[in-house]
Amino acid sequence: MAEEYSRDLERAEEYEQLTARATAIGKNKMELSTGLIIAARYADKLRRVALVAFSRMVPKDIIIRDVSELNKELYEKIVNEMKLDKLDVIKIVVDAEYDDQNKKLVFSNLRIMRYYNEDKIRKMCKEYEDKIKSLENEVQNYKKKVGQIEELLKSME
Known part of the structure; x- marks a missing residue:
């Protein structure tokens, strides 16, 4: 787990320099986008995008904890509801806001787009x-x- 965590942090820093996948839409609020990815990679990509977007304002352990909860919800939708294959191309966009009072990322307006x-x-x-x-x-x-x-x-x- 520690190896994955450090690898994600390295990739997040790399992503931050190469491409912005997060757009500020308010105070402590960002629109996160995975870009086009295969369905099997959504969890890693979303975690990395969140790390890039919130790493300067939210402790990394909170980001990882809350994104993993979102990833569980996404798994349910992607695998059980939408019945997507691992290699299907998708794009996930979600609004994320840091609730400073409760020390938590709050996700809303989740969109999963499937590409054929x-x-x-x-x-x-x-x-x-x-x-x-x-x-x-x-x-x-x-x-x-x-x-x-x-x-x-x-x-x-």
């Missing part, structure tokens, strides 16, 4: 086109049945 590759989009389009054709055929069959019923009613008059 071109092959997946083509496959989905084909499935929808097939479904549309099937529904159009059903509609035509119902129209024929309605026409037959109308003719039957006319002949009964």
Whole structure:
């Protein structure tokens, strides 16, 4: 655990110099973004982004503790609700605010965006086109049945 912690701190410092993934949106409040990542890497990336964003105002142990709680919630959503594969490309954006009174990071407005590759989009389009054709055929069959019923009613008059 200590090795992971020090590795995350090193990477956080590197990220801070290379790219900003956090945007200030108020006093002690930041919008954190993982950027495009594979789903399997969300926990590491989010922890590192939070370390970069809050390391000057929040003790690191609080950041790590609170981000791990958020990561548990994210796991539930990503794996069980959204049923994403480890290699699916996602982007996570969340607002985080440091509550100085309770010594806690408070997360809100969580957004998980899923990105599809071109092959997946083509496959989905084909499935929808097939479904549309099937529904159009059903509609035509119902129209024929309605026409037959109308003719039957006319002949009964």
